[in-house]
Amino acid sequence: MKKILIVDDAVTVRMYHRQLMESLGFEVEEAENGIEALEKGLVRHFDLFLVDVNMPKMDGYRLVEEMRKTPELQAIPVIMISTEASEQDMEKAYLSGANLYVVKPANVDELQTYAALLAGGE
Amino acid sequence: MDPMLEAFISESRDNLETAGRCFLELEKCSGDEGLLNDLFRSVHTIKGSSGLFDIPVFTKVVHAAEDVLDSVRSGELLMTPEHIDMFLDTMDQVSVWLDDLESTGSLGDGAEARSQVLVQDLRALLSAPPTVGSDPNVTEPEDLSQPQDAPDTGGRLCTPPGWLAAMPDKLRLALYARTGGESLDILAIEYTPDSQCFFSGEDPLHIVRTLPGMVWFHIQARDSWLEPVEMDPYQCNLVFHAVAAGTDNEIRHHLRYVNEWVHVMLLAPDQLVVPEGEFGDSEPFETFIEESTQLIEEGGWRRLRQRIHPLLEVSEPGFLQTSVLHWMETLLKEDEPNQALLESLLETLRSGVFQWPEEMFDPVTQDNTPSLVEDGTSVSMHELDEPRLAAVRQALVVQRHILSMPCSYELLAGRIASVAKVVKNLLAASESHPAGLDAAIETALDEKSPEPLVAFVDDLLSAMKPDGKKPASGPEDKPMQREEVRHQDVSGQQVGGSDGEICPRMGAMPKQMSTSAGEPPARSKTLRVDQQRIDALMDLVGELVVAKNAMPFLARRAENDFGIRLLAKEIKAQYAVINRLAEELQGAVMQIRMIPVSSVFQRFPRLVRDLSRKLGKQIRLVLEGEETEADKNVVENLADPLIHLVRNSLDHGLETAQERESAGKPAEGTIILRAISHDDQVIIEVVDNGRGIDPEVIKRKAYGKGVIDEQRLDTITDHEALQLIFAAGFSTAEEVSDLSGRGVGMDVVRSVVMQAGGRVSVESKKGEGTTIRLSLPLSMAVTRVMMVEVAGQCYGVAMENIVETVRVPTTDIQRIKHNEAVVLRDKIIPLFYLSKLLNLKVNTASSGEVAILLMKVAGQEVGLVIDEFHEGLDIIQKPLEGVLVHYPWYAGAALLGDGRVLLVLNIRELLSCR
Structure with missing residues (x-):
């Protein structure tokens, strides 16, 4: 089963994304911020990270940058999810190493499709 | 309730609290970046999460607040106290909405109107950025x-x-x-x-x-x-x-x-x-619209003007159409009219809604990313029947874009690795396995450049062009049946970007990913539990405590009724163990219910700030011992009396700056809110350094209102006089102000505190300030009572009211007028017979001695004559229900270890209706 790590500081959002991902048949784990996500990612393999941008302690950009610098994590696909729809935010996400940028609240089909694609199947 | 909504409400409340705290602190140190970030994030999170529910009205307000905060954060807007006022109001409204959501599942009536007002007000703070092209x-x-x-x-x-x-x-x-x-x-x-x-x-x-x-x-x-x-x-x-x-x-x-x-x-x-005005009948304009569309495309400006002119002649003012025509005419006076704007205006004629042409304010997308936008549209247009394939394409476009972005050396390896992984996954998902991917990755590695991958993706993309329909090198086309994927919908741009400089070098690419499986990391450290569950647990523990009390009875029966002493001893030994466990369990559960008093203290900075602004006084609030913990119920019960006390201090206690200065005090008044934990009590003090209370004034007032009689007026000490402010029907304020007046006085404070099993006292020095002290039990769950017997019945009396138990010879009882009294340690103690108060048979069998429970009731010592004292015990007091509610002299009832019900007396009530 494919494993997904949902990184978001908002409980509600994590719950929502968990529902979406579990309905695709993914196994889901959650992290509240970048640091927790790195810790979890280092002890267990994930097929995809869903990452929020604005988080305490370590935000999404920093998290993805750290991932890309860390040999164990650098190849994991990342979908970054943010409320910001602007070009600059999107560019910043790609620059930091995200593979896809989705504006939140995301279209359900869209998010599910992309998650399934980037994780390499359902 | 939907668990997600539940989570949202509780999460948002926490975030509101954080936001509120940040606002108040920001007022003190406005430039604090960390604070601003915390603040922004908490509002941002509320907004983000609210988007998951169908409450656009709510989201709009929070979004507006977030936008304003964003410009504060970026230094474009200076936060003034007025802004903070407004933010706090907004947060209040959001909090009200959360309550509504919780209770009714929807926002209350008028939410829409309220939302509009708030959004407008917030947006007014922003107005517009100073120059074209700044913050988007x-x-x-x-x-x-x-x-x-x-x-x-x-x-x-x-x-x-x-x-x-x-x-x-x-x-x-x-x-x-x-x-x-x-x-x-x-x-x-x-x-x-x-x-x-x-x-x-x-x-x-x-x-x-x-x-x-x-x-x-x-x-x-x-x-x-x-x-x-x-x-x-x-x-x-x-x-x-x-x-x-x-x-x-x-x-x-x-x-x-x-x-x-x-x-x-x-x-x-x-x-x-x-354009402005009412959208009138559009029929007369239909021909015009058709012709003009053509003319605008061709650039036939002169002819367009000729068409507009006669129409304007017959159009009535006040209609949107007329206004549009005027604008079109004006625009056409230019040498090179703005074509897009003209088209927008024409569209307004059709639909009645004016929209600015996109490109007017968005040169960025126009110039930099034509290919991406084009691609995206063409894909979704041509391949809606195969949305999945479209998504694959879209994702590939993004990966291609990412590869072409500038990149620092340390990130490059990761970038290539992740893009390679994504491309692999995408191809696997679309069940095509074109040759050359692995080769491309390897070459990229060898050449330390993303170029080979870029070339590979480009090939793939061109093979997937709408006419190609699928990856050229893929196997049989298998259309994937999935729900339609909508692109470029409400959620904004999906992908896009601009070509950047290509980084020439790259680091080593990892051969494979680490799949080391270790211990799953620890879960989050706090748990949110519904209070009802804890209460249920508490009830069970209470029953256990009571059930365990049955064991000493059992031991007694074993010894007395069955004559088995050894068994009695064993039961007692076992009881000691169970007793310890039960007590520890009880302690543990109570610990769960403990919350810091800060949850109540938190609201005071705001209150003091608002009121001191309103009153025009300079007041500093100091919070001490916020981390002191007490039972949730106790803490919650504290809130109302504390608000009352703090308001009193603000309103009556502290003077205005001028008054203070002329009295030689610093202009700024101070209120200290202090919590101390002392034995099994939590003591809360409200201290102000204001004008203090004059005991003489209190005495006169109390006498004037008939609270004390003439005799007492002469003998009362200053300290005792001060306590009179808690007496019912006593209010020292000369006039009722809208802050602390409202007709309720300190007696209400006292009764609330008493209900929670606490005490309240006051100390004050004229001209120096006042201290009001509330002592509350740490927990209300377990009450210690003394069992007393009267007329063959057992009753419980709360231990905290009992000063001492004495036996005095009947001869020591003296009659003063109609009342009996006894002199104890030079004090006259009035006596009351419990049997008489409860209308029970008076025990006439005289043993030459009476048992007296010496109690402190409403600050006065009284003696309660009973038949016999029994042991003290811990009980879980339950309020009376049903018809028994109407007997206020019973504080409640509790179950005893042997199954009997013990009524607990409310002595104060009992004496007041004597």
């Missing part, structure tokens, strides 16, 4: 309430302020016409004077009227007007909007003294174009 986040189309004054520009660049639509069409048309000939700066000015501006000699109206080149201005109330009684006419509650045509420098120079309160924004002439 300031305005977003979805949040502007009316399409008319909120053109849907995509909000990417400088959007004209919404209030511009309030400027009459005619003036705008005239102004537009002027820009043709002269070189003019059109400036939109939003001026929100400091609410205290009248005191600093500012004359906002004069400033606005004398603006150089002023074309139009209008005045609005910032907040809705208060009732005339509450309104402070010396506070400026106005916001001025003006449009001036002059030079930027000139106008900024004019406004230099009020710079802080003004937003000036440069408008392009085209931004004046906002």
Whole structure:
């Protein structure tokens, strides 16, 4: 089963994304911020990270940058999810190493499709 | 309730609390970046999460607040106390909505209207960025309430302020016409004077009227007007909007003294174009629309003008169509009319809604990313039947874009690795396995450049072009059946970007990913539990405590009734073990229920701030011992009395700055809110250094109101006199103010505290200040009572009221008038017979001695004559229900270990209805 790590500081959002991902048949784990996500990612393999941008302690950009610098994590696909729809935010996400940028609240089909694609199947 | 909504509500409450705290601290140190970030994040999270539910009204408000905070964070907006007031109001409203959501599942009535007002007010703070092309986040189309004054520009660049639509069409048309000939700066000015501006000699109206080149201005109330009684006419509650045509420098120079309160924004002439009026019958315009569409495309400006002219002749003023025609005519006077704008206006004729042309404010997407946008559209247009394939393509486009972006050396390896992984996954998902991917990755590694991958993806993309339909090298086409994927929908741009410089080098690429499986990391450390569950647990523990009390009875029976001493001993030994466990369990559960008093203290900074502003006093609030913990119920019960006490101190205790200075005290008054934990009590003190209470005044008042009689007036000590402020029907305030008056006095405070099993006392020194002390039990769950017997019945009396137990010879009892009393340690103690108070049979069998329970009731010592004392015990007191509710002299009931029910007496009530 494919494993997904949902990184978001908002409980509600994590719950929502968990529902979406579990309905695709993914196994889901959650992290509240970048640091927790790195810790979890280092002890267990994930097929995809869903990452929020604005988080305490370590935000999404920093998290993805750290991932890309860390040999164990650098190849994991990342979908970054943010409320910001602007070009600059999107560019910043790609620059930091995200593979896809989705504006939140995301279209359900869209998010599910992309998650399934980037994780390499359902 | 939907668990997700539940989570949202509780999470948002936490975030609101954080936000509230941050606001107050920001007021003290406005520049604190960490605070601002915390604040922004908490509001941001509320907004983000609210988007998951169908509450757009709610989201809009929080979004507006977030936008304002964002510009504060980026230094564009200075946060003033007025802003904070408004934010706090907004947060209050959000909190009310959360309550509504929790109780009814929807926002209350009038939420929409309220939301609009709040959004407008918040947006008014923002006004517009000073120059074209600055912060893109300031305005977003979805949040502007009316399409008319909120053109849907995509909000990417400088959007004209919404209030511009309030400027009459005619003036705008005239102004537009002027820009043709002269070189003019059109400036939109939003001026929100400091609410205290009248005191600093500012004359906002004069400033606005004398603006150089002023074309139009209008005045609005910032907040809705208060009732005339509450309104402070010396506070400026106005916001001025003006449009001036002059030079930027000139106008900024004019406004230099009020710079802080003004937003000036440069408008392009085209931004004046906002047709207004009612959308009338569109039928007469149908032919015109058709012809003009053609003409605009061809650039037949002259003929278009000829078409407009006769139509204008017959159009009535006041209709949207007329206004559109006027604008079109005006635009056509230019040598090279703005084609997009004309098209937009024409569209308005069709639909009745005016929208700014996209590209007018968004040159970025236009210039930089034509290919991506084009690709995206073409894919979704041609392959909607295969949405999955479209998504694959889209994702590939993004990966290609990512590869072409500039990159630092340390990130490059990761970037290539992740993109390679994504491309692999994408291809696997679309079940195509084109040769060459692995080779491309390897080459990329060898050459230390993303180029081979870029080439590979490019090939793939061109093979997937709509005409190709699928990856050329893929196997049989298997259309994937999935729900339609919508691109470029409400959620905004999906992908896009611009070509950047390509990084020439790359680091080593990892051969494989680490799959080391270790211990799963620890879960989060806190748990949110419904209070009801804890209460249920507490109840069970209570029953256990009671059940365990049965064991000593059992031991006694074993010994006395069955004569088995050894068994009795064993039961007792076992009891000791169970007793210890039960007590520890009880302690543990109570520990769960413990919350820090800070949850109540938190609301005071806001309260003190608001009230001291309102009262015009300078007051500093000091919180001490916030981390002190007590049972949740106790802490919650504290809130109301504390608010009352703090208000009292603010209103009556602390003097105004002038009074204080003339009394030789520092101008700033201080209120200390202190929590101390002492034995199994938590003590809360409200200390102020105000004018204090004069015991003489209290005495006179108390006598005047009949609270004490003449005799007591002579003998009462100052300390005792002070305690009289808690007596029922006593209020020292000469006049009832709207803060602490309202007809309830300190007696209410006392009764609430008493109900929670606590005590309250006051100390005060005239001219130096007042301290009010509340002592509360740490936990209300377990009460210690003494069992007393009267007329063969057992009753419980709360231990905390009992001073001592004494037996005195009947001969010591003296009669004073109709009452009996006894002298104990030189004090006269009035005696009451419990049997008489309860209307029970009086025990006449005299043993020459009476048992007296010496108690402190309402600050006075009294003796309660009973038949016999029994042991003290811990009980879980339950309130009486049903018909028994009407017997206030019973505080409650509890189950005893042997199954009997014990009634607990409320001595105070019992004595008051004697």
